[in-house]
Amino acid sequence: xxxxxxxxxxxxxxxxxxxxxxxxxxxxxEAVDLVTVAxxxxxEKYMCIGEGSNLLFLGDYDGAILHSRILDAEMTSDGSVxxxxxxxxxxxxxxxxxxxxxxxxxxxxxxxxxxxxxxxAVQNVGAYGVEAKDVISSVECFDMVKREFVRFDADECDxxxxxxxxxxxxxxxxxxxxxxxxxxxxxxxPCLSYGNLAAQCGDISSLTPMVVRNAVMALRESxxxxxxxxxxxxxxxxxxxxxRNVFDDVRRIAGDDTVVPxxxxxxxxxxxxxxxxxxxxxxxxxxxxVGVWHKQPLVIVNLTGKASSDEVLELxxxxxxxxxxxxxxxxxxxxxxxx
Ligand code: EPU
Numbered sequence: 001x002x003x004x005x006x007x008x009x010x011x012x013x014x015x016x017x018x019x020x021x022x023x024x025x026x027x028x029x030e031a032v033d034l035v036t037v038a039x040x041x042x043x044e045k046y047m048c049i050g051e052g053s054n055l056l057f058l059g060d061y062d063g064a065i066l067h068s069r070i071l072d073a074e075m076t077s078d079g080s081v082x083x084x085x086x087x088x089x090x091x092x093x094x095x096x097x098x099x100x101x102x103x104x105x106x107x108x109x110x111x112x113x114x115x116x117x118x119x120x121a122v123q124n125v126g127a128y129g130v131e132a133k134d135v136i137s138s139v140e141c142f143d144m145v146k147r148e149f150v151r152f153d154a155d156e157c158d159x160x161x162x163x164x165x166x167x168x169x170x171x172x173x174x175x176x177x178x179x180x181x182x183x184x185x186x187x188x189x190p191c192l193s194y195g196n197l198a199a200q201c202g203d204i205s206s207l208t209p210m211v212v213r214n215a216v217m218a219l220r221e222s223x224x225x226x227x228x229x230x231x232x233x234x235x236x237x238x239x240x241x242x243x244r245n246v247f248d249d250v251r252r253i254a255g256d257d258t259v260v261p262x263x264x265x266x267x268x269x270x271x272x273x274x275x276x277x278x279x280x281x282x283x284x285x286x287x288x289x290v291g292v293w294h295k296q297p298l299v300i301v302n303l304t305g306k307a308s309s310d311e312v313l314e315l316x317x318x319x320x321x322x323x324x325x326x327x328x329x330x331x332x333x334x335x336x337x338x339x
Pocket of ligand 1: 129237295
């Protein structure tokens with residue numbers, strides 16, 4: 001079934017809670033509906049949205065926004081591997097909750113990430129040492145150009161840190177995700193190497209996916225604002241990956257008494273953007289309706305619920321400029337800016 005609403009207010013469907021409208025809001029509950037939807041938006045500007053948890057609308061959207069309500073899921077088992085084929089409109093966190101209830105390993109570290117299944121496969125969401133790509137087996141889509149259904153194995157999707165081929169400029173909005181198949185396991189396969197996740201899990205001899213899920217949720221709640229209570233789009237910037245000489249400069253600038261957190265990545269080094277932002281004095285500061293979250297400076301928040309996208313952009317620019325001046329590193333936003 002397809003439903004369409006004209007001049008739809010998007011405040012409730014973007015977690016930043018920016019008060020803007022789109023010209024047409026179109027929802028579809030079955031993959032086959034996309035054949036008709038393609039006709040409905042032919043020649044017009046359009047985009048897909050999930051839960052709107054990684055977007056910053058820069059103003060009203062003069063086009064159609066497509067939202068999946070494909071909500072069915074099925075599980076098949078092949079010996080030790082369970083394949084879960086999930087509709088793109090299912091909330092990732094409720095899906096993960098169900099997997100954990102059923103004792104299935106694979107997605108538990110991604111607990112608590114806002115967003116829907118389809119978007120997770122586009123964005124390659126990640127947290128606590130796991131990325132969606134580690135668990136995705138295949139992604140089914142409707143090709144808006146060829147008007148046909150296609151299926152990609154995960155290794156065809158060009159996955160990398162917060163990246164997939166679906167984000168390539170020339171492919172943007174061409175493939176509309178209908179189903180994502182995850183590869184899960186009933187055999188224990190915990191991934192606890194990130195930060196203090198293992199400690200948070202307590203007695204690791206009696207681990208279940210639900211124990212890990214609860215530990216991840218507790219860690220997230222201790223650092224990240226709840227999107228139900230305060231508008232944000234999670235991490236606003238990506239963690240920069242820099243050459244070793246740039247990292248050596250950062251160490252020198254930080255001074256001998258400061259340990260610079262980092263992760264070695266072959267001949268490059270990843271530095272937490274949160275640390276850079278904190279070093280530049282932004283942690284916990286507010287600027288009118290917007291602010292930098294006091295527990296995790298990677299998150300820009302809509303403090304009053306009345307922030308405009310201009311205020312967010314001004315703060316973004318201020319942070320980027322200050323870090324460039326101090327450390328010579330240019331942060332790039334993780335959050336997608338929509339015109
Ligand atoms: N740090 C600080 N100050 C702070 C917080 C963190 O200096 O106030 C430094 C610390 O050195 C800390 C390091 O940053 O060890 C990493 O912090 P954290 O574990 O919170 O992770 P992150 O790199 O800041 C990433 C993801 C988050 C995800 C967490 C946990 C990105 C852009 N963000 O943040 O994802 O929840 O890891 O795995 O990769 C999101 O994408 O919206 C998101 C929340």
